[in-house]
Amino acid sequence: MGISGLTKVYGLFGDPVEHSLSPIMHNTAFQALGLDCVYLPFLVKSKDIASAVQAVRALHLAGVNLTIPLKECVLPYLDEVEKEAELIGAVNTMINRDGRLCGYNTDAPGFLAALKAAGFNPSGKNAVILGAGGAARAVSFALAQEGVRGIHIFNRSVEKAEKLAADLNAAYQFPTTAGDLSSDLAAALKGAELLVNATPVGMYPNHNAEPLLTRNQLHQGLLVCDLIYNPLQTRLLKEAEAAGCRFLNGVGMLVWQGALAFQLWTGEKAPAALMEEAVLKALKGEDKDG
């Protein structure tokens, strides 16, 4: 379908956006459903967030995704923020409803959808989370909502882990602990069924960096989930495989957060399988020139 004066424009705001897979994923979905819509990347620095949000109104953009470093700093500029996104403190999807800008967080339900697709039900389970940034917050609140038994957060800066634990405790009634990366991770992992890496350690181009955990700290009863999707199998996931654990990369979360944003924007069921295919093809470099 060609672009016309009627085409609805969606986009991604963030810095950087050059390597984002969201344009490929959403444009594949729009084309598959024959929707007169297009999705474009926009480089937006955090200092420009106010004018970028104003541009959504001025240019009548239909909706945008927000990525690093804008997911948190965008909140004060929105007209409405759904409760879950408010609790998490981050918005990754915005809808323009006739000039009224509404913020959502689809990372959290996207993570849960990926877990469930992998056959893991978090209810009653203990989880260990590495990291306390935006993704760790989305994952923690998603798990909390599903009735986990406990969440143990380990972060390089312990204050951020403690803040996340306190925010979880204020909203939910289950045990949380917080520590830094030199804390006794092995002890926490012994009683856990889920480990989530929500740090960029192991992500391309630093994919050879030492993982935060090695195989002797893992056990077969763990699902090891790395939110990184490039590379598809990080060094942490290789350690997990060697330890006999089940493991999951970040592709599922990426696709499901996109599918849920697509559904919010268009009201149509997203073609998630096609979106995943497009992402995997791009990650494997099949559609690149060499």
Ligand SMILES: NC(=O)c1ccc[n+]([C@@H]2O[C@H](COP(=O)([O-])OP(=O)(O)OC[C@H]3O[C@@H](n4cnc5c(N)ncnc54)[C@H](OP(=O)(O)O)[C@@H]3O)[C@@H](O)[C@H]2O)c1
């Ligand atoms: N699959 C998906 O759809 C999806 C969605 C969102 C994010 N992600 C991935 O999740 C990861 C985190 O993203 P984010 O948005 O949460 O980023 P963020 O808000 O910048 O948080 C990064 C976290 O990682 C920690 N960290 C950074 N570098 C580290 C290092 N060298 N050693 C130990 N800890 C380190 C930070 O610790 P400090 O607090 O000490 O700085 C912080 O807790 C990224 O790899 C991102 O690609 C994936």
